[in-house]
Amino acid sequence: MGKAERGALAQGLVRCHACGHLAKLRRARHCPVCGGVLHARRPHSLQHTLALLISSYALYIPANIFPIMTVNQFGVIERHTIIGGIFALVEKDMAPIAAxxxxxxxxxxxxxxxxxxxxxxxxxxxxxxxxxWWMRMYRLIVFVGRWSMLDIFMISILVAVVDLSGGVSQVIAGPAATAFAAVVVLTMLAAKSLDPRLIWDKQNKL
Amino acid sequence: MTHPPDACPECDLLLRPSRPIVGEKIVCPRCGYLLHSPREQSVERVLALSVAGLILAGPANFLPLIGITFLGNSHEGTLWAGTAGLFAEGFWLVAALVFLSSIFVPLLNISLALLISLHLHFNRPHHLLAHWMRWLQHLEEWAMLEVYMLGIIVACVKLSDTADVQLGFGLYAFVALLLVNVMLTGSLDGYLFWQRIAELRRKLHGQG
Incomplete structure (x- = not known):
């Protein structure tokens, strides 16, 4: 343990974000191998993550209270919120898909x-x-991030397929779709801008 | 034989890893990050898979994925029509996101992989190689073909309640494209690619 357990930064070394080359701190601003800009840690990592996270919280509210999809069948207009769509699936005995x-x-x-x-x-x-434990949570968040696009993609397919002539049946996206898509993208960006090495850095400060 | 000193990208632990052979894995002892797992013929496989991906992209984008028949009316939907439909309804932000994550970024990733692997295979240096590789690494997570596939499945189940659903030829091309994309990500040995790019960069600067 001892020396081997210490971080590279503590030894004056910086790892290139892109190609992984280990460079001496303060010797070069650009990676000698790939030309990328060198940073000890992602700059302003916490501030960026916090800003993106606050925006996501704000958009999470309209994403859940407004309808995400409007179905027009024989002139009857049905508006579905995210939760409403799930309940509709449960009522139609499609519990696994609802889950x-x-x-x-x-x-x-x-x-x-x-x-x-x-x-x-x-x-x-x-x-x-x-x-x-925190690292595992960080990786889980990064991994699951993209899967919330499911609802948006499903709507995009329904919009493409359900467009029958004479107004028999039509699917139109709702205002929550934009808010929900923004939540997905902003939380993905928030996870990306959080530098996981910060979780370990504080270990050395003790 | 050992690697030059390396640091874990996710916990910054300073390491001096041994050089693995195909089938071996090097994992960070502190945080468990997968540092390197070499692949057999990585460059050639990426080259072959990206050519296959480009061929499949056409039918996957323009042939109907699924079609429905409802009260004698039938209609088919393509990948493009989903984006175009959302755009026509005024949801241009959602349309742009769907376009990027299901059409543009996967195609761009495959093109970049083709460009990089072509140059590496023929040992041709190019001053943009490192840029292409960096873009490829950044864009990887924004290609969401597998999520789109799940979206197709959920949409089919929803539709099967009221209408007859037919699977189109585009869907088979889409599934094939998805598999090619997964295999491409799996066979790309980032460590090897960067090493080769660095060698070619030295060759370029040595000549110039």
């Missing part, structure tokens, strides 16, 4: 919002315990 949509559209965005908030607190307040 899938529930996980992708409700649980994953919530997990991302709360998880990223907790990670920010963890880094900011320098909680010292269980870095492995």
């Amino acid at each position: 899938l949509v529930f996980i992708a559209s409700i649980m994953v965005p919530l997990l991302k919002l709360l998880g990223l908030s907790a990670l920010l607190l963890n880094v900011r307040l320098r909680w010292q315990r269980h870095p492995q």
Whole structure:
């Protein structure tokens, strides 16, 4: 242990974000191998993540209260919110699909919002315990991020396919679609801008 | 034989890893990050898969994915029509996002992989190689073909309640494109690619 357990930055070395080349701190601003800009840590990582996270929280509200999709069948207009769409699936005895949509559209965005908030607190307040546990959460958030696009893609397919002549049947996206898509993208960007090495850095400060 | 000193990209632990052979994995001892797992003939496989991906992209984008028949009316939907439909309804932000994540970024990734692997295979240096590789790494997570596939499945289940659903030829091309994309990501050995790019860069600067 001892020396081998220490971070590269503590030894005056910086790893290139792109190609992984290990360069001496302060010797060069650009990576000698790939030409990328060298940073010890992602610049302003916490501020960027916090800003993106606050925007996501704000957009999460309209995403859930406005209809995400409007179905027009024989002139009868039905508006579905995200939760309403899940209930409609349950009523039609499609519980497995309902569970899938529930996980992708409700649980994953919530997990991302709360998880990223907790990670920010963890880094900011320098909680010292269980870095492995926090790391696992960070990786889970990065991994599941894209899967909440499920609802948006489903609507895009329905819009393309359900467009029958004479107004028999039509699917139109709702205002929540834009808000929800923005939540997905902003939380993905928030996770991307959080430098996971910050979780480990505070370990050395003790 | 050992690698030059390396740092874990996710926890910054300073490492001096041994050089793995095909089938071996090097994992960060502190945080568990997969540092390097070499692939057999990585450059050639990426080259072949990206050519296959470009061939499949045409039918996957323009042939109907699924079609429905409802009260004697039938209609088919393509990948393009989804983006175009959202755009026509005024949801241009959502339309742009769907276009980027299901059409543009996957295509761009495959093109970049083709460009890079062509240059590496024929040992041709190019001053933009490192840029292409960096873009490829950044864009990887914004290609969401597998999520789109799940979206198609959910849409089919929803539609099957009220209408007859037919699977189109475009869907088979789309599934093939998805598989090619997954295999391409799996066979791209980032460590090897960067090493080769660095060698070619030295060759370029040595000549110039």
